[in-house]
Amino acid sequence: MTHLRRDDGFAGRGDAFYEQLVAAHRGLSEADSGALNARLVLLLANHIGDPTVVVEAIAAARRGLGDAVAGTQEDR
């Protein structure tokens, strides 16, 4: 079973990725930035495709947010 990748997937080019991500938001309102992030999540999740990996990512992203137990079915 494939697991969520934890090591550097950018092959040392992470700084360039981060710069592009920030630049993508430049000039957008807060609402539009939220929309951009939502679309990005959908595109990248589809590219990954594997539901186990996506669920693992959701759980990792939720850690420490709100008071819910992150990433379980009950979160809905």
Add this chain to the structure above:
Amino acid sequence: MGTYQYRHYPYVRPPELAGKAAARRPVAIVGAGPVGLAAAIDLAQQGIASVVLDDNDVVSVGSRAICWSKRTLEIFDRLGVARRMVDKGVTWQVGRVYHGDTELYRFNLLPEGGHQMPAFINLQQYYVEEYLVDRVLEFPHLIDLRWKHAVTGVHDSGDGVVVTVETPDGTYPLQADWLIAADGAKSTVRTLLGLPFEGRTFEEKFLIVDVRMDADYPSDRRFWFQPTFDQGQSVLIHRQPDDVFRIDFQLGWDADGEVERQPERAMARVRRVVGPDVHCDYEWCSVYTFRCARLARFVHGRVVFAGDSAHVVSPFGARGGNGGLQDVDNLCWKLARVLRGEAPASLIDSYDRERTHGADENILNSGRTTTFMTPKTAVERQLRDGVLALAPFFPFARMLVNSGRLSRPCHLQGLPGFARDEDQVGGEMRPGAPCDDAPVVDAGGQSGWLLAHLGSRPTALVFVADRRDAGHIAGTAAAAGIADLAVIAITDRRLGDLPLPELVDRDGLVRGRYGGATGVTYLIRPDQHVLGRWRDWDPAVLGAAWRDCLGSGKA
């Protein structure tokens, strides 16, 4: 006041104002900071005379640039000043990054051994300048260092420059073939020539405080995002010699610099970092903002810009002073050859091409660091804080945490003037790369370092297996047609009595780093960069590569 005793260097009434005939100088250097002084020394070591003009008469006021990289120390070693700096400086190679109270990760800037110089030393700029001035004074016939000489005019006469110089005794014109403007971020020469200095200004204020204290802090570079002991965005601590610590606070754009730079207020901030019990004395402080900017061209006729006059970056990454020293390293051997008539003036254009490339790399990296450190909008902050939140759990996120990407030697691979790399020689020392160091033993049995044998002149390194090979190389080297070529034989074990200088590859690291199979030949530029490398010794190929390099300015 402070741990450092400033002394005033003597102003001397210039001969031009004492009725003596003024000789035209090969090189005038404006600015006696690290870049200007190093340039004068580098030129003097190659027999070129210069006059250095500085509007002040003391070394750097305040510690200012403190982090000197391995590459800079290798350059300083070539200039004969590194040993003193390393002995005095605080050596370090590990950076530690915290978020709040949690240590996120450490980075090691020199994980492998077999290099003479450490990854970094911290040494206050006033010491660096003092040691450079002492070295300058060892060249009384070649370097004319003039304190309290301010430049008020620059006129390019086509084949030279006329500088108007103001002194306490009046004003005089000084003629030079070339002028190096090493007069800092607020360069007078740049202003006089009316050159635009364009780039990005970052809306963030920082406070630097130097304190002397009895604290057993490590020598590591330590950086906190959102520290619990300060209300600001980040804090950076560096250890300097004399038990002086640099604490750099990110204040935010709305902070009032005039208020924050008051020593009592700054020391109250320091107190929150170090706790109530540590004895500490105030040394110096400064509030700064920064830009990332560069001149479009570093060469304007006979005026050449080097250091901060040509390019400025954010201080996180130590890319300012270290970038400036690489400018000197790149420029001086070219200028010396042009002045001696061995290369066309167009060679100086390769300085422009290579060092604007270096400046762009520094601006790119320090701009990215600043973007990470100073989020401008709500979403930028969310992204940044997201990286910090994931960093304890995900190695990839730790790689994105950016508290400064520290100065690395600039690679010139792919630029014109270097030989094509077609011979499948192993190792990472491709044409354009700055040479890696390695331990060697010389013919007299003395242990030393490879880089100490390279520099200031073109050098061929040839991996030699026996005396016959060495004899053939020595006998045919003249066919390269390079007047001042040095040829060095690298051997596995001491052969002895070679007709060439022999360096024994003590630990096999030269062979490993340079892919040194028998016969492999490197041609090294005077600034310790690989010009070309080949599987076999062929002096005609070396000569052609060297002449291509000298003529490459207009490529």
